[in-house]
Amino acid sequence: MNWLEGQWHDGRSSRAHAVRLELDGSGGLRILAADGGPERLWPLHEIELGARIGATPRVLRRAGHGQVECPDSPLLAQWFPRPASRVEAMADWLERRRLAILVAALGTALFAFAFLRVGVPWFALRIAERTPEAVEVEVSRQAILLLERTHLRPSELPQARRRELRGRFADLVRGEPRYERMRLRFVQAPALGPNAFALPDGRIYLTDALVKLAGDDEEILAVLAHEAGHHVHRHGIRQAIESSSVLLVVGLLFGDVSGSSLAVALPAVLLSSGYSRGHEREADAHALQLLRSRGIPEQAFASIMRRLSAEIPDGIERGPMGYLSTHPPTPERIEAAERASDRQPRRD
Ligand SMILES: [Zn+2]
Numbered sequence: 001m002n003w004l005e006g007q008w009h010d011g012r013s014s015r016a017h018a019v020r021l022e023l024d025g026s027g028g029l030r031i032l033a034a035d036g037g038p039e040r041l042w043p044l045h046e047i048e049l050g051a052r053i054g055a056t057p058r059v060l061r062r063a064g065h066g067q068v069e070c071p072d073s074p075l076l077a078q079w080f081p082r083p084a085s086r087v088e089a090m091a092d093w094l095e096r097r098r099l100a101i102l103v104a105a106l107g108t109a110l111f112a113f114a115f116l117r118v119g120v121p122w123f124a125l126r127i128a129e130r131t132p133e134a135v136e137v138e139v140s141r142q143a144i145l146l147l148e149r150t151h152l153r154p155s156e157l158p159q160a161r162r163r164e165l166r167g168r169f170a171d172l173v174r175g176e177p178r179y180e181r182m183r184l185r186f187v188q189a190p191a192l193g194p195n196a197f198a199l200p201d202g203r204i205y206l207t208d209a210l211v212k213l214a215g216d217d218e219e220i221l222a223v224l225a226h227e228a229g230h231h232v233h234r235h236g237i238r239q240a241i242e243s244s245s246v247l248l249v250v251g252l253l254f255g256d257v258s259g260s261s262l263a264v265a266l267p268a269v270l271l272s273s274g275y276s277r278g279h280e281r282e283a284d285a286h287a288l289q290l291l292r293s294r295g296i297p298e299q300a301f302a303s304i305m306r307r308l309s310a311e312i313p314d315g316i317e318r319g320p321m322g323y324l325s326t327h328p329p330t331p332e333r334i335e336a337a338e339r340a341s342d343r344q345p346r347r348d
Pocket of ligand 1: 226230275280283
């Protein structure tokens with residue numbers, strides 16, 4: 001058999017015409033219409049043969065004359081002897097091997113996963129370190145406006161008590177990186193329960209409920225040391241960038257992305273995303289080290305965590321950005337604090 005059957009499209013209408021293809025002695029390709037229509041002769045050098053990709057039909061194109069589709073055949077290689085490009089050969093090789101397709105798909109998924117897990121946090125840290133103070137201040141200002149509207153009320157703690165805690169907090173963080181920007185704020189936030197959170201500009205908020213829950217001031221300092229860790233390591237901005245990066249990737253995939261909408265979204269992202277487990281571990285480690293360096297027993301950290309996990313009523317909001325935003329104090333975190341402590345773990 002030295003002919004092929006195909007479909008000819010004239011390039012003007014969507015209608016396909018059944019044709020038979022065969023080589024003409026004069027160095028052309030004869031295209032015979034199956035319905036007895038006119039015969040065409042295309043010079044071989046004017047025909048562009050489309051790449052071979054798996055089992056898809058081959059396409060023969062001639063500028064201004066439409067195209068013919070036909071199944072792949074060794075005849076085409078005879079008619080159009082030319083070296084296949086490497087990329088084409090590779091694509092064809094991949095298409096014909098299911099395992100290779102599977103491996104390639106898996107590789108792509110792994111790469112995307114690794115990019116989101118490792119690449120995005122890496123970039124977020126670099127960007128956060130270069131984020132101007134003015135941006136941290138503005139993002140925090142907008143975030144707190146959103147919060148004040150919905151969650152925060154003025155604290156009812158006596159002024160003397162606030163002064164006392166501010167003094168102890170100042171002693172705790174003095175000399176820490178970026179400590180001069182850390183300021184303690186007291187609020188009531190019934191929806192947040194006993195909670196604390198840090199804003200990127202250095203403000204650390206403490207709810208009245210947490211002050212009441214704590215057994216002593218050292219337990220409060222343990223929570224504040226953890227929040228100071230979030231500030232020192234710039235977790236707020238990093239988390240916001242990481243979450244936005246995911247939004248950005250999704251936006252790129254679905255074609256809805258603009259810088260301005262991202263800027264508007266940043267404070268909301270900051271409030272809604274919470275910290276990653278990695279950030280929480282880093283803040284915990286920072287807190288334990290800070291407490292140790294100030295002569296405060298690390299057991300205080302385990303104690304307040306245990307109180308928090310025991311006394312948080314069901315259904316309390318775990319956000320925003322709060323001590324409990326991503327997860328309640330886990331036994332794992334309490335154990336880590338007890339391991340760090342010189343004292344015997346207290347048994348309840
Ligand atoms: Zn935290």
